[in-house]
Amino acid sequence: MPRTVLDRSDAVLALAGVFRRRGFESGSLSVIQRETGIGRGSLYHFFPNGKADMARAVLTLVRAWFDEQVFEPLRTATDAGQAATAMSQEVHKYFDSRERVCLFAAMTLGEEQEAFAAEVHAYFADWVGVLAETLERGGVAKPNAAGLAVDAVAAIQGGLIMTRALDDDAVFSGIVARVNERLLAALR
Amino acid sequence: MPRTVLDRSDAVLALAGVFRRRGFESGSLSVIQRETGIGRGSLYHFFPNGKADMARAVLTLVRAWFDEQVFEPLRTATDAGQAATAMSQEVHKYFDSRERVCLFAAMTLGEEQEAFAAEVHAYFADWVGVLAETLERGGVAKPNAAGLAVDAVAAIQGGLIMTRALDDDAVFSGIVARVNERLLAALR
DNA sequence: GTCTATAAAGCGATAGAC
């Protein structure tokens, strides 16, 4: 019997996959155990408070990735147009390789809503915030920048829904490309 | 003991509310019974195949509403600009009074995904399709119209996510208003 | 058409051996 020993971060990574594929509620411990090969014992060793801890850990991982790869580059960018294009590319790559599911968006539905409202709010508010500031530094007027930023993030999130619904990866690619075009046009 | 007798359509309406508030999976029979006052017996009388039947009935109701209030007006419109504005208004009113949740979008996540893939695909494909045709009749070039239509529906869906996440109704209103502006600008 | 009781299965969580 192969007894694989792993650490918490391996578990978090595996959990993210399960939650993306099955949803948070349907991702039962039996399913998690089956699909990740991690037993109940290990799971409760890493996450003493059970599923709530698991969800929180996964959201923290996603949040950290966006902080590093998306938010921070936007914050420190000198060229707003280049920064916008980089964001589009990173976001496209990210969701393309992760079942086209945003776990923060998934948390705006159903039971979990209240439990993670603060984290979900912060994720989207920060994303819109740093993007709007980048656009302002690029010369876009403040109220305009705010609307443009909300629209861009909303388009990406809606794009994920549409690409899953229509079962067509090109839908998401097209939407992200046009989001980038609109951002560049506003900066011109 | 008040024994209220109702028909299936009353039940469907009540179920739609529960599923929007709690999500499809968390909307357990106990919750449904408590929040709608409809007992197990009645529920299985109306929906012999249980929750799957309930979900299908609710999606059918939503679909019928959109056919009547959104798709058909677009199909028969003579003025594309007026039609686009009417769509924006109807959609805004609809989701504003229904917990800002699109049940078809919710079905692109988790377990139910495969079970309702066909209905979900049809809903979004038809919406995008009729909107694109309306734009073409209004003088927008074909490939342009297609992109514009996908972007509009995606923006609305993303707008619902953002307005729930940021817990701010104005976010959705703003996004719908700007969607309408972009459609009108393309028709100009 | 509605009710209650109940069956059968699955859930999250815990305990204790290793």
Added chain:
DNA sequence: GTCTATCGCTTTATAGAC
């Protein structure tokens, strides 16, 4: 750190009286 067995509860679904 991992495993298995098990507890207590809730779930969907059914049966049968009214």
